[in-house]
Amino acid sequence: MPVPLLSSLAGPGAVDRADALTVAGQSLSREELLGAAGAVASRIAGAASVAVRADATAATVVAVVGGLLAGVPVVPLPPDAGPAEREHILRDSGAELVLGGGEDADVPVDPRERADFSAVAEDPKTTALILYTSGTTGAPKGALIPRGAVAAGLDGLAEAWQWTAEDTLVHGLPLFHVHGLVLGVLGALRTGCRLVHTGRPTPQAYAAAGGSLYFGVPTVWSRVVREPDAARELSGARLLVSGSAALPAPVFRDLERLTGQRPVERYGMTETLITVSARADGERLPGSVGLPLAGVRTRVVAESGAEIGELEVSGPTLFTGYLGRPEATAASYTDDGWFRTGDIAAIDPDGSHRIVGRASTDLIKSGGYRVGAGEVENALLDHPAVREAAVVGAPHEDLGQEIVAYVVADGVSEKALIDFVAGHLSVHKRPRRIRFLEALPRNAMGKPQKKLLPPL
Structure with missing residues (x-):
């Protein structure tokens, strides 16, 4: 059973510092973050759910942590969402308040505020986040992510990547999805490591950040390798992690050539969080996303004689369903309880997984x-x-x-x-x-x- 999600925002072995968290140039210590989040939590306690305009600011992090402290499910709103998408998410989620640093927020969030707030008693089954899917098969659906799933997923990644409070995590990813928010913010808080969010994930910003652990999507890494001087500045990092889409093999090889290390690829989706990853101390090959995390099981369902088939998963990182859509939730599971990812994969004899695309298009x-x-x-x-x-x-x-x-x-x-x-x-x-x-x-x-x- 994982340790409760908010048992410690300092992580084991962490030492608080003035720049424990830096987002787009604004720094907070963990004590300051908790104080500001406490001010938010005191205002929203008892709400059914709250939305957060998830731009790349310290206010976004404060708002999300405030929601977690208050035990209120948080609905991240993409900052570039058009009026129709924004209205759909707010209406579908039932969010009672919109949190943010802008004037249009129902609850303004100021990282300079301070208030004490006793965090709610944690139940790992309660919803931490309502994350909306990309809507490629219709209107975006709200995936209910329980607190226990977030904790289990982050602990599994900490083990796989040897991720500790000694690391400095650097990324510039959006804060409304699993990669940037769950891994890139909550992961840093849970492990106790320092976080530097660069605002925009430019090669120059990554090169200047001086991190030991970097997160990026293939577009980011493609841009990094096109700037060889910036790429070489990452050679002192301990781990380069790529996800959210398949990393092209040429980019994998260019990163190895310019930085001296092979990137780690991992696999997951909104409904499952991260379930499979290459290891910090294991083999890393182009096109391979590695092995299941602790507690996760996988299987490939293929037609007779086929090498590839649909990947199905089970384990502690899965969502509890789509908000208000019991039929869609039921259809996403097999009769024996495995989640249908909709992704096509192959599992090699050594257990390594290769994702070759979506069943619907690939x-x-x-x-x-x-x-x-x-x-x-x-x-x-x-x-x-x-x-x-x-x-x-x-x-x-x-x-x-x-x-x-x-x-x-x-x-x-x-x-x-x-x-x-x-x-x-x-x-x-x-x-x-x-x-x-x-x-x-x-x-x-x-x-x-x-x-x-x-x-x-």
Whole structure:
């Protein structure tokens, strides 16, 4: 059973310091954070739930910790959400108040305020966060994340990454999702390590931060390796972690070449938090997201003879359901209680996991073969002229589906890229058609949005 989520905001072995937490240039000690969060908690105690305008500020961290102290579920609001999305989240979540540093907040949050507040008695089953999914299959759904799941997930990562109070964590990720908020803020508070949030995750900001542990998404790491001087400044770090989308193999290799170390990749989703990760003291290979965390079980459900199939998981890090959507919650689980991730994966003989895409968009059935789009995308990205790649299956009267690639590239022909992939993978995995674009559509986390690709 994990230690309660808020048993200690200083973490084991932590020494408080004036810049224990720095967000976009504003620093707080842990004592100051607790005092400011106490002022928030005293104002919202008893609310059913509260929303937090989750911009990259110290006020956001204060508001979230205030909600946790008061035992009130916190609903992070993306700061760039349009009126319709914002209204949907507020209405669907039932949030009674909006917290933030702006004038439009129902409860203003000022990191300079101080108040004592006795944290509520913790029940690991109660909801800590209501995190809204990306809405790729309809309106965003609110995933109920219990306090015990957050604690179990962070403790599992601390073990896997040898993450301690001696670390300085650096990242510049948004604070309305699992990666930036749960791992990147609550993880630092739980382990007791120093946190530096750079505001924007630029290569220069990462290079100047002097961290031992860095978090980034593939877009961040792609930009870092395009700035070799900045990348080399990270060579003193203990661990570089990539997540939220697959890290292209060429970026993996460039990070190793420029920093002297191989990045750690991990896997998870809003509903499960992080469930699988490479280890700080283990093997790290391009395309591999490693082994299940402590207490997590995984299995791949594949058709007879297939190497890949849908990944299903169970364990202490899972959500308790979608808010107000019992049918959707039930449909997300198998009859024997495993969560259907909707991701296509393979588990190697040594237990390492490889994620090859989403079942809805990335499992391509072509000519009797099952092909993972991610494998073809990585092969395309190995070509020196290709900067971005997204692979989909398009209807085909003979093959069922044909493999089609959208690429951002310079000075290379369609035939050259098709032949290149055929020379790296099995011939049946080559694209049949390639469309050249100026850029791929991506979301805030840098994930390609295949549903937004132009029609063929």
